[in-house]
Amino acid sequence: MxxxxxxxxxxxxxxxxxxxxxxxxxxxxxxxxxxxxxxxxxxxxxxxxxxxxxxxxxxxxxxxxxxxxxxxxxxxxxxxxxxxxxxxxxxxxxxxxxxxxxxxxxxxxxxxxxxxxxxxxxxxxxxxxxxxxxxxxxxxxxxxxxxxxxxxxxxxxxxxxxxxxxxxxxxVQPLDDDSKCAALQARASDLGLELSPEVARFILSRSARDSQKLFAALRLLDRVSLEEQRRLTIPFVKRVLGF
Missing domain, CATH: 3.40.50.300 (P-loop containing nucleotide triphosphate hydrolases)
Structure with missing residues (x-):
């Protein structure tokens, strides 16, 4: 119960x-x-x-x-x-x-x-x-x-x-691309992750554009990076998200 x-x-x-x-x-x-x-x-x-x-x-x-x-x-x-x-x-x-x-x-x-x-x-x-x-x-x-x-x-x-x-x-107004990158970095920081502007832009360029799916991708990266003790780099993001 x-x-x-x-x-x-x-x-x-x-x-x-x-x-x-x-x-x-x-x-x-x-x-x-x-x-x-x-x-x-x-x-x-x-x-x-x-x-x-x-x-x-x-x-x-x-x-x-x-x-x-x-x-x-x-x-x-x-x-x-x-x-x-x-x-x-x-x-x-x-x-x-x-x-x-x-x-x-x-x-x-x-x-x-x-x-x-x-x-x-x-x-x-x-x-x-x-x-x-x-x-x-x-x-x-x-x-x-x-x-x-x-x-x-x-x-x-x-x-x-x-x-x-x-x-x-x-x-409710949509975010432009610069704001979406900043939002990704802010959410990553809340999760204890270091997400560089370069990697944030890479995720945005390859992932679905809506915020819900972007944050879902970030949660997956958080889980896998924790399991593998890896930093968020472009090669790591490519592998985990299948880009």
């Missing part, structure tokens, strides 16, 4: 088989020198406060870090002593929506990821409409993430469309 207090995950998360990424924190979310996305972090860190927004909607392309931010918000809520639930709808779209969302209005924060995967389906839209009404009436917070803005999503239920636009809407 898992002790949900020690694991840092709510009983609901455990029952759904959902595990939050331990590395998904606001501190680990790289802010580019131009301060793009800095306002998003500020809004999310105060969402649970009395002055925070009840509803926040984040949207952006693949790999910009929306899943990271939603999971980071759950971690942040739990650190503050609150209750939170992260729901990756791309993985849960086959579930019965009314049953999945039942009782969540008792939590301080609910994070709905990949909303675009379930919209356009009558059962999901009815359940989400009911859920948003309950959350608003109970004064609880909702954080949503999707590939597109609320107005661009394929919503059939007009009343649900209005609910998606209730609060703040932010587009």
């Amino acid at each position: 898992v002790d949900s207090t020690q694991s840092g995950r709510s009983p609901r998360q455990l029952s759904l088989g959902i595990q939050l990424d331990d590395d998904a924190t606001f501190e680990n979310f790289f802010i580019a020198p131009d301060r793009a996305n800095a306002q998003v972090i500020e809004v999310l860190t105060r969402q649970l406060s009395a002055a925070g927004e009840q509803t926040v909607f984040l949207w952006g392309g693949v790999g910009v870090g929306i899943s990271h931010l939603l999971q980071a918000a759950c971690h942040h809520a739990e650190v503050q002593g609150g209750s939170a639930q992260y729901l990756p709808l791309a993985e849960l779209q086959a579930a019965e929506p009314a049953a999945l969302l039942e009782g969540l209005e008792s939590l301080d924060l609910v994070c709905l990821d990949d909303l675009q995967e379930v919209l356009g389906r009558a059962d999901w839209e009815r359940a989400l409409f009911h859920f948003f009404n309950l959350m608003r009436d109970s004064g609880r917070r909702v954080l949503m993430g999707a590939r597109n803005s609320p107005r661009q999503l394929p919503v059939a239920l007009a009343d649900l469309q209005s609910r998606l636009n209730w609060g703040l809407v932010y587009q």
Whole structure:
């Protein structure tokens, strides 16, 4: 039996088989020198406060870090002593929506990821409409993430469309290549790895462009370098990542 207090995950998360990424924190979310996305972090860190927004909607392309931010918000809520639930709808779209969302209005924060995967389906839209009404009436917070803005999503239920636009809407901006290299180096430093600019650029030039896959590659390099007691050099990266 898992002790949900020690694991840092709510009983609901455990029952759904959902595990939050331990590395998904606001501190680990790289802010580019131009301060793009800095306002998003500020809004999310105060969402649970009395002055925070009840509803926040984040949207952006693949790999910009929306899943990271939603999971980071759950971690942040739990650190503050609150209750939170992260729901990756791309993985849960086959579930019965009314049953999945039942009782969540008792939590301080609910994070709905990949909303675009379930919209356009009558059962999901009815359940989400009911859920948003309950959350608003109970004064609880909702954080949503999707590939597109609320107005661009394929919503059939007009009343649900209005609910998606209730609060703040932010587009999460992608990092340029220089910022992605800097983000890789910062994450490597957090892992205790030394990643030179040259090797970071090499990884970026050969790997998938989105941040999630770049960081997954870095975790693999971390594990293998630890096992083999090797530094991160271009030949080592080539071998481990199959470039």
